[in-house]
Amino acid sequence: MLDQNTTAQLKTLLERLEGPIELVATIDASDKSAKIKELVEEIAALSDLVTARFDGTNKRTPSFGVAKAGEQPRVFFAGLPMGHEFTSLILALLQTSGYAPKVSAEVLESIKGLGIKSDFDVFVSLSCHNCPDVVQALNLIAIYNPGTTATMIDGAFFQEEVEERKIMAVPMVFQDNEHIGQGRMTLEEIIAKLDTDSAAKDAEKLNAKEAFDVLIVGGGPAGNTSAIYAARKGIRTGIVAERMGGQVMDTMDIENFTSVQKTQGPKFAAEMEAHVREYGVDIMNLQRVSDIKGADETENGLVEVTLENGAKLESKTVILSTGARWREMNVPGEQEYKTRGVAYCPHCDGPLFKGKRVAVIGGGNSGVEAAIDLAGIVEHV
Known part of the structure; x- marks a missing residue:
């Protein structure tokens, strides 16, 4: 199932496991089950901390779950997590063992604070470059919320279920069999969707912010570039964005950015955000602007930016970099x-x-x- 190079890389990565884990497979006599069994056995053979069992009782056959030794699986793969989803598998193995995820302490606390008990299903295709982020986000939520499960479902493995649920776009997410979203979603976006008090919490924090010298509306390449130029001058700079990266996040290959021969949209967006953060720019992500009042309309002579959650931000100057969307x-x-x-x-x-x-x-x-x-x-x- 795994080629020699992939096997060697995976073996090295599994050395980072923090404790023993189990792969629990639910299989039958089908060819698809044989492939699942082969993959599970190959992974288990690469580390003494990984064991394989084939007595799973998951409702989808074939599938396999990842669990800490002695616990029930919370992360499941109904299909072969290859292609773009191979990274999701690696992270699930490591993070289930206790390996710390690469997220901020604030985000991790938000995940733990959800306190939910739900079953999440995310339908994917292995050619989908937007799907892994959603799979990995839900896996992380399941790992840190006992009683919650996350299942990646390869539509090619479960075509009857795809037809029954009329799924014609991926990733598509269900919570306890109720459709809650589709398309590319970041971990922060999913947390905000699940945390019913997130809007009020955000509004309280945003209202407490001091006035900016420059506030940029939009988190795409233009907005990020504006923020870097402003912050380098030593002035107080903020970005308020509905989604950091903008439409670049939906772009697979970028080959016309001078000095970079080829990159991927999500990678490019992450590097842009990291560059902006180097200059101490205050990034307010997942926020949509509903109204702007000019300096001549306010009592203190500052521009007032109102967000959909009711929060108000003030700035001496506002730069609009609202970007583009899919053509409709x-x-x-x-x-x-x-x-x-x-x-x-x-x-x-x-x-x-x-x-x-x-x-x-x-x-x-x-x-x-x-x-x-x-x-x-x-x-x-």
Whole structure:
């Protein structure tokens, strides 16, 4: 199942395990189960701290769970976590053993403070570059919330369930069988969705902030660049963004950024944010602006920025860098059928349309690339 190079890398990574773990597989006599069994056995053979069992009772067959020795699994993989999801598997192994996740202390406390007991299902395709972030976020939530489980479901392994739930976009997330979201979501976004008091908590913190010299609205490349330029001048700078990285987060390959021959959107966005943080910029992520009052409209002569959660920020200057979004047609049914037949990423969602007739709207380079990609998957474009 694993090639020689991958096996060597995984063996090295498993040396970081903090304690013994178990892989608990639920299998039958099918070919898919044989592949799951092979993968589980190969992983277990790479470390004395990993044992394999094949007496699992998960409701999805085949699948396997990851658990601390002596405990019940909370993280499950219903399918083969290869391709983009291989990193999700590695992190699940390490973090289940007690290996500290690479998140801030504040975020980790927010995860532990959720105090939820739920079963999360996230449907993925192995070609989806947006899916791993969601899988890894839910796995982390399950690891730090006893009584909670997170299951990655490969749509190719469970096509009947995909058809039954009418899943036509990935990642798609369910909490206790109720649909709660789809598309790329960061760990912070998922925490905010699950924490019912998060908006009030955020508003209280934001209202307490002192006025900025420069406040940038938007967290894409333009907003981040503006923040760096301002902060380097030694002035108090803040960014308020609905999503740090902006639409770059939805871009797989970037090949036209001078001096960088090729990178991936999420990697580029993370490096931008890290660069901005080096200058002490106050980043207020997951915040949407609802209103702006100019300096001539306020009593103190400062620009007032109101957020959707009710918080108000003040600044001497505001820079608007609101960026771009997926192009929409604004036709009847488009919003209602998003993720139910209307999709925006042929790489992520294309495999879900296997055998179907699809239409690509758009004749530019993106439209042509989408048509070519889909032609090898679907019945007709």
